[in-house]
Amino acid sequence: MARADFGQRTSTAMARRRVRIPDGHRDVTKTRIAWYVPAVFTPEAIVAERGAEETPMARRCRERLPAVPFSVVDDRRDFQATIAGDFATAKRRLLLAPHRGSFLEHCPAGTRGLACCNLLLMNLASNCPMDCGYCFLQEYLANSVALTAYVNPEAALAEVAQVLDRHTDRHFRIGTGELADSLALDPLTGLSAELVPFFAARPNALLELKTKTDAIEGLLTLDPKERVVVAWSLSPPAAVALAEHDTASIPARLAAARRVVAAGYKVGVHLDPLIEHEGWEEGYCDLVAALVAAVPANRLAWVSMGALRFSPGLRTKVRSRFPGTPLLAGEQVPSADGKWRDFQPLRVDMYRRVRRFVEAALPGVPLYLCMETPEVWQRVFGTPPPSEQALGARLAIR
């Protein structure tokens, strides 16, 4: 799918709402945007598993989208059967169902010989209405593709509370953006109104809401009390056009970042994956400059960098879903964890160049590598990675 110009959006599933923004918020990057246009994902249908249809989340979804057909199935597998493993179709229909089992897990980076930042993951949804060409969910969710919002977030927060109360001497960083985008469904589910007050009252935890949307309206009236970081994955617009289908444009993401900063939130940035494309070096230099113009350095909690990475199964999926994609055209080789990445000297060179842009523009802001080996870390920074406890604590108390 071709990406529209800077400041535009391609998705047919995204309904536009015009929200005027103050003059000072408009001049974001190279393009002036006269109107701030947040997009709200509108599914073709909402389906609830029996028992979930009268939950507060289901009621909010129905109230907010009264024109979208709503139905109930006895078992979520009946709904899965209607999608028949079709990933694109799954992204257009919303399933509401309870999560069974544990919500919390450790980020998988820590288990495969990779340097780790000690992030915990809280899974409140599964799949995502956007469609990035490199997204690992294409393979990871192959047997369970339904775009699902879990209707029992109170159970997730009870589980988190137990962990935080048991370890009051430790600082935790907990993210919700692993198996889903943290904010894509928020205008429908209203989940942020439960998450932000919970974490605002917790001195030993930081919540990371990671997104490629500009769906921040639900955050703006809440007080995060320095316990919530809204993190954006950012790429140069040319890379967004190549790979990040149906996501908010970079000016829209940066405009949203300005607005959450004004509302009291800190911002995180993930330059992950770094995408090599024609003019990439200038693209990342301009992107960092645009970030600096949008977010004061003292409100930036961290910047991470990561490489394009594909498991063998994901490569097969991406080839079939996006034939001819340039994402697989680089000199990629298998890494120790089984994933294919760009040949190490190439990605180290890219990391070093982007590192220079970030450190020159944002001195003092923590910069780290995601899903990389200690060897690559050493070659990029000239020092071995800190222990996962040290890096995790440094990020969690920002």
Ligand code: SF4
């Ligand atoms: S925004 Fe994130 S979760 Fe959604 S498709 Fe892109 S990479 Fe996957």
